[in-house]
Amino acid sequence: MTTTEGPGNSSGASSTGVSSIRSSPSLSDLEQRVAARRERPAYGHDALITCDRLVRIFTTDGVEVQALQGLDLLVREGELLALVGASGSGKSTLMNILAGLDEPTAGAAKVAGRDLLTMGAKERLRYRREVVGFVWQQTSRNLLPYLTASQNVALPMQLRGGGVRIGGSAGSGRKRSRRAARAAELLDLLGVADCRDRRPRQMSGGQQQRVAIAVALANEPAVVFADEPTGELDSHTGEQIFAAFRTANEQLGTTVVIVTHDQAVAQEVRRTVAIRDGRTSTEVLRHTRIDEATGQESLVSREYAMLDRAGRLQLPAEYTDSLGMRDRVLLGLEQDHIQVRPDDQER
Numbered sequence: 354m355t356t357t358e359g360p361g362n363s364s365g366a367s368s369t370g371v372s373s374i375r376s377s378p379s380l381s382d383l384e385q386r387v388a389a390r391r392e393r394p395a396y397g398h399d400a401l402i403t404c405d406r407l408v409r410i411f412t413t414d415g416v417e418v419q420a421l422q423g424l425d426l427l428v429r430e431g432e433l434l435a436l437v438g439a440s441g442s443g444k445s446t447l448m449n450i451l452a453g454l455d456e457p458t459a460g461a462a463k464v465a466g467r468d469l470l471t472m473g474a475k476e477r478l479r480y481r482r483e484v485v486g487f488v489w490q491q492t493s494r495n496l497l498p499y500l501t502a503s504q505n506v507a508l509p510m511q512l513r514g515g516g517v518r519i520g521g522s523a524g525s526g527r528k529r530s531r532r533a534a535r536a537a538e539l540l541d542l543l544g545v546a547d548c549r550d551r552r553p554r555q556m557s558g559g560q561q562q563r564v565a566i567a568v569a570l571a572n573e574p575a576v577v578f579a580d581e582p583t584g585e586l587d588s589h590t591g592e593q594i595f596a597a598f599r600t601a602n603e604q605l606g607t608t609v610v611i612v613t614h615d616q617a618v619a620q621e622v623r624r625t626v627a628i629r630d631g632r633t634s635t636e637v638l639r640h641t642r643i644d645e646a647t648g649q650e651s652l653v654s655r656e657y658a659m660l661d662r663a664g665r666l667q668l669p670a671e672y673t674d675s676l677g678m679r680d681r682v683l684l685g686l687e688q689d690h691i692q693v694r695p696d697d698q699e700r
C-alpha cells in the first residue's frame with residue numbers, strides 16, 4: 354500500500370481514527386452540505402465594515418504594485434480595533450479606501466450599508482461628511498489653521514446642514530448655537546474644553562489631535578478611522594490621544610479603527626489585526642479573566658491566524674523560518690487540528 358502525505362491524504366490522520374471523516378460522502382450528505390451552505394448568511398451580513406477580497410493595484414511608470422491582495426476584514430459595530438503591519442503592508446491604502454478617498458481595483462467594501470465601489474461622487478461626498486470621520490497623522494491635516502477649536506468642530510456640522518450663511522435669520526442663529534453647544538460638549542468630553550477659543554498654532558500637538566477627534570465625531574459618524582494618530586507625538590501624549598479614542602468608543606458608542614505602529618496602543622485594545630503583504634494575516638483578541646478564587650483580574654490574549662474563504666492561511670514568518678519551511682509543506686488532518694510540517698523529501 355502506498356501512503357501519500359499531504360493535503361487530503363494524511364497518514365497521521367488515518368492512524369488516529371479520522372478515517373470516518375474521510376470516507377466518501379453519500380449523495381444525501383452532499384445535498385445536505387449544499388443546502389446548509391445556501392442557508393448560511395452572506396459574508397459580513399452583520400458587520401459594520403466588510404472588506405471582501407479587496408484588491409488595490411497601483412501602476413506607476415508601467416510598474417504594478419499590488420498594495421492590497423485580496424484582503425478580508427469584518428468589523429462589528431461598537432468595536433475599537435487596531436490595525437498594525439510593517440511599512441508598505443497596505444494599511445494606509447486600506448484606510449484611504451474605507452475613508453472614501455480612493456477606490457479599490459476589485460473586491461467589495463461596505464461601511465454602514467454603503468457600497469464603496471458603486472458610490473457616485475455626490476454620495477461619496479455625503480459619505481465622507483456624514484458616515485465616517487477621520488483623524489490623520491499630520492496634525493496640520495486635521496484642522497483649519499485660521500479657525501478656533503470650536504469653529505473647527507462646528508464646521509462639519511455646518512457643511513452637513515448646507516451652505517454657510519452670513520448674517521442669517523433667527524433660525525440659522527438657533528442652529529449656530531446648537532452647533533456651538535455640541536462643539537463645547539465634545540471638546541469637554543475629550544478634555545480640551547480650555548482650547549475652545551484657540552487656533553491650532555496656539556495648541557500643543559496632543560491638544561490638536563484631541564480637537565481633531567472632536568471634529569471627526571461632530572456629525573455622529575458610524576465609524577472614525579485614524580491613520581497613525583499618535584505618530585508625531587511622544588509616548589505620554591500618545592497615551593492621552595488613545596484615551597480620547599477610548600472615551601469616544603465607550604461613551605458615544607462610536608466604532609473606531611486605528612492604524613498604529615505603537616505597540617503600547619496596539620496592546621490596549623481588545624482586537625488587533627495585523628496586515629501582511631496586503632492581506633489580513635493574524636489577529637490578537639484580548640479579554641479580562643477574573644480568577645474565581647482570588648477575584649484577581651488578568652488580561653488574556655490569544656493570537657489567531659486568519660483563514661480566508663478559499664482556505665488560504667498566512668503562517669507567521671517567525672514560525673516558518675524557525676523550521677526552515679518554504680515552497681512546499683506537509684499537511685495532516687488530525688482529530689481536532691491540522692498539522693503543518695516541513696517537507697522531509699526536500700533536497
Ligand SMILES: Nc1ncnc2c1ncn2[C@@H]1O[C@H](COP(=O)(O)OP(=O)(O)OP(=O)(O)O)[C@@H](O)[C@H]1O
Pocket residue numbers: 411412413418419420438439440441442443444445446447
Ligand atoms: N499612490 C500610490 N502609487 C503607487 N504605489 C503606491 C501608492 N500608494 C501606496 N503605494 C504602494 O502600495 C504599498 C502599500 O502602501 P501603504 O502606504 O498602504 O503601506 P502602509 O502599510 O500604510 O505603510 P506605512 O506604514 O509606511 O505608511 C507600498 O508598496 C506602496 O509603495
